[in-house]
Amino acid sequence: MPAKLSPEAEAAVRARIGYFRDLGMSDFYRRAIPAGETALVTETVTEPEEAAAVETSPMRSAPSLPVIIEPSAPVKPKDRAAALQAIRDEIGDCQRCALAAGRNKLVFGDGNPNARLMFVGEGPGADEDAQGLPFVGRAGQLLNNMIAAMGLSRDQVYIANIVKCRPPQNRVPEPVEANTCSPFLFRQIDVIQPEVLVALGSTAATYLLGAKSSLSALRGRVHQASGMKLIVTYHPAYLLRDPRQKKEAWADLQIAMAELGLKGPQK
Numbered sequence: 001m002p003a004k005l006s007p008e009a010e011a012a013v014r015a016r017i018g019y020f021r022d023l024g025m026s027d028f029y030r031r032a033i034p035a036g037e038t039a040l041v042t043e044t045v046t047e048p049e050e051a052a053a054v055e056t057s058p059m060r061s062a063p064s065l066p067v068i069i070e071p072s073a074p075v076k077p078k079d080r081a082a083a084l085q086a087i088r089d090e091i092g093d094c095q096r097c098a099l100a101a102g103r104n105k106l107v108f109g110d111g112n113p114n115a116r117l118m119f120v121g122e123g124p125g126a127d128e129d130a131q132g133l134p135f136v137g138r139a140g141q142l143l144n145n146m147i148a149a150m151g152l153s154r155d156q157v158y159i160a161n162i163v164k165c166r167p168p169q170n171r172v173p174e175p176v177e178a179n180t181c182s183p184f185l186f187r188q189i190d191v192i193q194p195e196v197l198v199a200l201g202s203t204a205a206t207y208l209l210g211a212k213s214s215l216s217a218l219r220g221r222v223h224q225a226s227g228m229k230l231i232v233t234y235h236p237a238y239l240l241r242d243p244r245q246k247k248e249a250w251a252d253l254q255i256a257m258a259e260l261g262l263k264g265p266q267k
């Protein structure tokens with residue numbers, strides 16, 4: 001018997017189906033969740049980005065975020081910019097969670113609607129909140145360098161966060177905040193259909209995978225998330241605090257490059 005969804009989850013499913021119908025998609029199917037897995041995240045992500053030794057916990061069990069509904073057809077490349085704008089329009093002057101109270105600018109996401117590679121971070125910081133763009137501060141500069149090292153430019157990738165408004169004092173988003181906001185991110189991912197997702201830090205990895213685990217347990221291999229390849233690495237803000245880990249992050253990015261067939265900058 002299918003699991004009964006909470007009213008919030010049911011509303012999220014209805015909203016998501018409604019969105020795809022707006023795009024002209026009418027046929028949907030329910031994908032079975034493999035045994036031993038659950039698609040839902042509910043607990044707090046308590047560890048800081050750099051907590052490489054946190055305890056690995058099993059998947060959460062209480063329903064919150066439905067990720068089992070899939071559109072019957074992908075959005076065509078020529079329609080992706082408009083589809084992303086439709087999501088932005090729907091978000092509007094969002095007051096759906098408590099983070100709205102402290103934001104200056106909502107940070108929707110930025111980049112190429114047809115990107116093969118998409119980076120997902122945790123949430124906006126002070127610079128991002130001021131400019132309304134993701135990864136524009138010192139951590140953003142480092143991310144730009146990481147992207148360049150892969151042989152790409154920033155306008156070839158897409159960058160977004162789990163939450164679109166800055167948490168106070170840059171704290172980790174509460175589950176209710178992440179679960180309220182992340183369906184918009186999943187819709188962006190569905191539209192862009194990147195070949196590879198890179199989760200920057202443990203919060204992004206947790207909500208993209210629907211599972212909480214240590215970065216050390218998740219790094220160094222290819223995961224599957226929403227039908228896409230997912231690589232997990234350190235958040236650039238953490239790399240600024242501990243540059244010794246840059247080598248490890250580069251090893252992660254090389255996994256992504258191999259998946260994309262990238263050879264790095266041409267000399």
Ligand code: SF4
Nearest residue numbers: 094097100164165181
């Ligand atoms: S974080 Fe997301 S859900 Fe919360 S107010 Fe901002 S846009 Fe809305």
